[in-house]
Amino acid sequence: xxxxxxxxxxxxxxxxxxxxxxxxxxxxxxxxxxxxxxxxxxxxxxxxxxxxxxxxxxxxxxxxxxxxxxxxxxxxxxxxxxxxxxxxxxxxxxxxxxxxxxxxxxxxxxxxxxxxxxxxxxxxxxxxxxxxxxxxxxxxxxxxxxxxxxxxxxxxxxxxxxxxxxxxxxxxxxxxxxxxxxxxxxxxxxxxxxxxxxxxxxxxxxxxxxxxxxxxxxxxxxxxxxxxxxxxxxxxxxxxxxxxxxxxxxxxxxxxxxxxxxxxxxxxxxxxxxxxxxxxxxxxxxxxxxxxxxxxxxxxxxxxxxxxxxxxxxxxxxxxxxxxxxxxxxxxxxxxxxxxxxxxxx
Ligand SMILES: [Fe+2]
Numbered sequence: 001x002x003x004x005x006x007x008x009x010x011x012x013x014x015x016x017x018x019x020x021x022x023x024x025x026x027x028x029x030x031x032x033x034x035x036x037x038x039x040x041x042x043x044x045x046x047x048x049x050x051x052x053x054x055x056x057x058x059x060x061x062x063x064x065x066x067x068x069x070x071x072x073x074x075x076x077x078x079x080x081x082x083x084x085x086x087x088x089x090x091x092x093x094x095x096x097x098x099x100x101x102x103x104x105x106x107x108x109x110x111x112x113x114x115x116x117x118x119x120x121x122x123x124x125x126x127x128x129x130x131x132x133x134x135x136x137x138x139x140x141x142x143x144x145x146x147x148x149x150x151x152x153x154x155x156x157x158x159x160x161x162x163x164x165x166x167x168x169x170x171x172x173x174x175x176x177x178x179x180x181x182x183x184x185x186x187x188x189x190x191x192x193x194x195x196x197x198x199x200x201x202x203x204x205x206x207x208x209x210x211x212x213x214x215x216x217x218x219x220x221x222x223x224x225x226x227x228x229x230x231x232x233x234x235x236x237x238x239x240x241x242x243x244x245x246x247x248x249x250x251x252x253x254x255x256x257x258x259x260x261x262x263x264x265x266x267x268x269x270x271x272x273x274x275x276x277x278x279x280x281x282x283x284x285x286x287x288x289x290x291x292x293x294x295x296x297x298x299x300x301x302x303x304x305x306x307x308x309x310x311x312x313x314x315x316x317x318x319x320x321x322x323x324x325x326x327x328x329x330x331x332x333x334x335x336x337x338x339x340x341x342x343x344x345x346x
Pocket of ligand 1 (some may be wrong): 055056058059111128136260
């Protein structure tokens with residue numbers, strides 16, 4: 001068995017591969033590490049056959065959908081997953097065949113309704129059902145302390161005590177644990193009385209994960225994150241530096257149109273000299289009257305350089321092939337001490 005644990009902040013993903021056949025499965029991949037998984041698989045001579053989420057993640061952005069599209073392989077989740085892009089939905093006890101390896105799904109609702117663990121040879125990937133020295137929380141959407149109690153004490157913890165535990169989160173750098181070690185030492189598992197366990201889980205008062213709304217939106221729907229939208233726009237537009245634009249304004253301002261895509265009040269308070277106003281929200285509807293020559297070079301800016309990237313991508317898609325985004329925004333322009341209109345009063 002080829003085995004690789006990939007840590008991203010507190011999240012853990014796992015790449016498991018069959019040495020004899022080079023088939024592999026990737027468990028709980030995270031969007032920011034997409035290229036790393038592919039590189040690791042290539043380095044080990046593995047072909048990823050399945051991309052698996054152990055549950056609907058609320059704290060990070062899953063890469064399963066993107067990887068599945070790139071690799072032309074199925075996204076695997078438990079049958080209870082709400083995500084419409086899941087290709088292969090497992091039920092408890094079913095096996096995934098990865099070369100000579102067998103990954104067995106074990107439905108363990110509690111952290112989420114669609115949580116599953118995956119058992120393979122001497123180990124079990126426990127997702128957020130069982131962590132080292134802790135359990136997954138049960139206060140997020142579809143979580144249930146009652147269900148977690150049953151999943152743990154009537155399911156997962158009855159497996160062989162020698163099974164190695166590889167969780168989806170680990171914050172202290174430990175590689176793994178075992179079922180037996182967790183039963184003996186995990187503080188949360190010492191509450192073996194059902195009512196006491198449920199009461200403990202329901203009174204943990206944990207802070208909400210950052211990006212929870214966006215993570216649930218994208219992981220449940222297959223939609224894009226804001227960062228993805230910006231990265232996709234940035235990939236199809238050229239940029240101009242602040243200093244380059246300043247030189248143009250001083251020496252050759254007739255060669256380009258400087259387009260401010262912020263709102264009118266921001267434009268009125270201060271803008272780049274000679275800039276025209278066309279708010280992002282009105283771009284498509286007013287572009288034909290405002291920008292009559294599609295061959296002109298158009299430098300687009302906003303306050304921070306993000307909305308202008310989206311606007312530039314839109315313009316280029318509409319045929320304005322001379323549209324360029326400013327690398328930075330009005331904020332950086334002001335901080336650089338470059339000229340503004342109306343002129344700054346000292
Ligand atoms: Fe989770």
